[in-house]
Amino acid sequence: MELILFLITAAVAIAGAVAMLISRNAVHSALFLLLNFGAIAVLFLLLRAPFLFAIQLTVYAGAIMVLFLFVVMLLGAEKVEDAPDRIAWQQPLALLLGLALLIVSVVVGLGSATTPPPDGEELIKFSDPRSLGELLFTDYLLPFEITGFILLIAVIGVVVLSQRGRKI
Amino acid sequence: MDWLTILIIVIQCFVITLAVTTAFAYLTLFERRLLARLQNRVGPNRAGPGGFLQPAADAVKLFFKEDIVPALADKPVYLLAPALAVIPALIIWAVIPFGCLNLNWDYQACYDPDRSNLWNILQITDLNIGILYVLAVTSIGVYGITLAGWASNNKYSMLGGIRSSAQLISYELALGCAILSVVMTYGTFSMHEIVSQQRGWLWGIIPQLLGFVIYMIAATAEVVRAPFDLVEAEQELTGGYNTEYGSMKFALFFMAEYIKLIAISALAVIFFFGGWHFPGLDILGREVTALAGPVVGSIVFGIVSLGAFLLKVTIFLFISVWVRASWPRLRYDRLMDLGWKWLLPLGLLNLVYTTVVIVLIPDRVVHSWILFGLGALTLAIAIGINRVPKPVDNVTFVNDIQLPSSQG
Numbered sequence: 421m422e423l424i425l426f427l428i429t430a431a432v433a434i435a436g437a438v439a440m441l442i443s444r445n446a447v448h449s450a451l452f453l454l455l456n457f458g459a460i461a462v463l464f465l466l467l468r469a470p471f472l473f474a475i476q477l478t479v480y481a482g483a484i485m486v487l488f489l490f491v492v493m494l495l496g497a498e499k500v501e502d503a504p505d506r507i508a509w510q511q512p513l514a515l516l517l518g519l520a521l522l523i524v525s526v527v528v529g530l531g532s533a534t535t536p537p538p539d540g541e542e543l544i545k546f547s548d549p550r551s552l553g554e555l556l557f558t559d560y561l562l563p564f565e566i567t568g569f570i571l572l573i574a575v576i577g578v579v580v581l582s583q584r585g586r587k588i
Numbered sequence: 589m590d591w592l593t594i595l596i597i598v599i600q601c602f603v604i605t606l607a608v609t610t611a612f613a614y615l616t617l618f619e620r621r622l623l624a625r626l627q628n629r630v631g632p633n634r635a636g637p638g639g640f641l642q643p644a645a646d647a648v649k650l651f652f653k654e655d656i657v658p659a660l661a662d663k664p665v666y667l668l669a670p671a672l673a674v675i676p677a678l679i680i681w682a683v684i685p686f687g688c689l690n691l692n693w694d695y696q697a698c699y700d701p702d703r704s705n706l707w708n709i710l711q712i713t714d715l716n717i718g719i720l721y722v723l724a725v726t727s728i729g730v731y732g733i734t735l736a737g738w739a740s741n742n743k744y745s746m747l748g749g750i751r752s753s754a755q756l757i758s759y760e761l762a763l764g765c766a767i768l769s770v771v772m773t774y775g776t777f778s779m780h781e782i783v784s785q786q787r788g789w790l791w792g793i794i795p796q797l798l799g800f801v802i803y804m805i806a807a808t809a810e811v812v813r814a815p816f817d818l819v820e821a822e823q824e825l826t827g828g829y830n831t832e833y834g835s836m837k838f839a840l841f842f843m844a845e846y847i848k849l850i851a852i853s854a855l856a857v858i859f860f861f862g863g864w865h866f867p868g869l870d871i872l873g874r875e876v877t878a879l880a881g882p883v884v885g886s887i888v889f890g891i892v893s894l895g896a897f898l899l900k901v902t903i904f905l906f907i908s909v910w911v912r913a914s915w916p917r918l919r920y921d922r923l924m925d926l927g928w929k930w931l932l933p934l935g936l937l938n939l940v941y942t943t944v945v946i947v948l949i950p951d952r953v954v955h956s957w958i959l960f961g962l963g964a965l966t967l968a969i970a971i972g973i974n975r976v977p978k979p980v981d982n983v984t985f986v987n988d989i990q991l992p993s994s995q996g
Binding site for chain 2: 445549
């Protein structure tokens, strides 16, 4: 049962990603990426991580993609331009880097596959938002603080950029 | 999980979907009749006794209208948009507790924090991340409207779609802040637990008065309802994002909007007005159990709690129609001002209040009333600042305008 669900979801995720790349219309691309995000959210659910499922939907599908779509619609940039691609050298590089990432993740994944997933009491604790929060504020405090600092820089950057050229 | 459990879940889903769509149909009638009364009209009263069959007549009319797809529309997205609008509105009901009818025949288990003996038939599932689920689903709801606006290939629809995405993104933050402070107050993401902690008379509105006000304003904007319905301002946009939609596709948008309205009313009841509680409910459960045994006791408890919940939701729907009849539509810049400069800071302030007060004063009753006082004070100050009158020399009075003819 779980395997069948996994195969279907994984197929949908890959199909969404591929369709996103080859689609000629930017809004269609955005929608296929949304499908991909949805499939990945279901994969989180299959991994017994409902918190990540909700976060994936809220942050990626609900906020980031809406902003993408908003910008594409606002600029009317949904059609592919006919002018020659000026950054064409990026394509083979991206393919190469993607392949390298895939190999690394397969190697790491096969290496760590021996640890059994938690179950029973351990699993309930694992999927609980409370224990996630506790981990963030104890073991992973430094990365957490650094992330907060980076986000603060982004906020300040937005304020500075939006004030540029305005007389006070 | 045996097949009986799965069968029960399937039946629950069917019943709730049908109940919600029926509620939508009769909400339209309720709204039209009530609006008419508030505006000193009669309203639709011809189809059946008191207009009771009007929703059925509307449905038949919508089904038999011609189904048009504009020639220049982006057809797949155009057809997908109504579905994307309705699905979030329907699946949000999966976590909402309508009442507490325990099929293990023990009404006490409804209050028990350890939910091992609870099999509540009036809630499809009690996720431990129920509130995050609600936030995730509402954040996806924006796609239906935005894509409808884009795919119709029509300037009016496009403007309506862009307005809606801007509005929904802005108000989602304030809504999230208000809901998060409720989560902090009760220390859980589970809907059932939030309701069961509001046992007795200490409902969520007392610690979260400020949160309630922010929630109501932001949620009304989130379901693009008057006075925040700029998305479909007919004077400016003819019909907004659904200008090019007709027949059942239009009806689906209409349905999504009203079902979401019912859903936010239900959530307001759950977060701030005790869900299915009312004072004396546990006494009723105890007495009926003593009188007629645990089976009858929990059935009576369940039905009465369901009735209390539905009554509270109806009161909220009444208020929503009342607001629609009384308030003019906001101007767009005022809408953005309210969302970003008032609701979001107030929401963050409320988060700070909630955290600090609850950590400093662990006693439930005391910290609830302190939060109530802080919230009322903050609201009074905010309304006071917001209502600074315009300086008199900035105002142009109508009788000051010099008309050319009056000169001479």
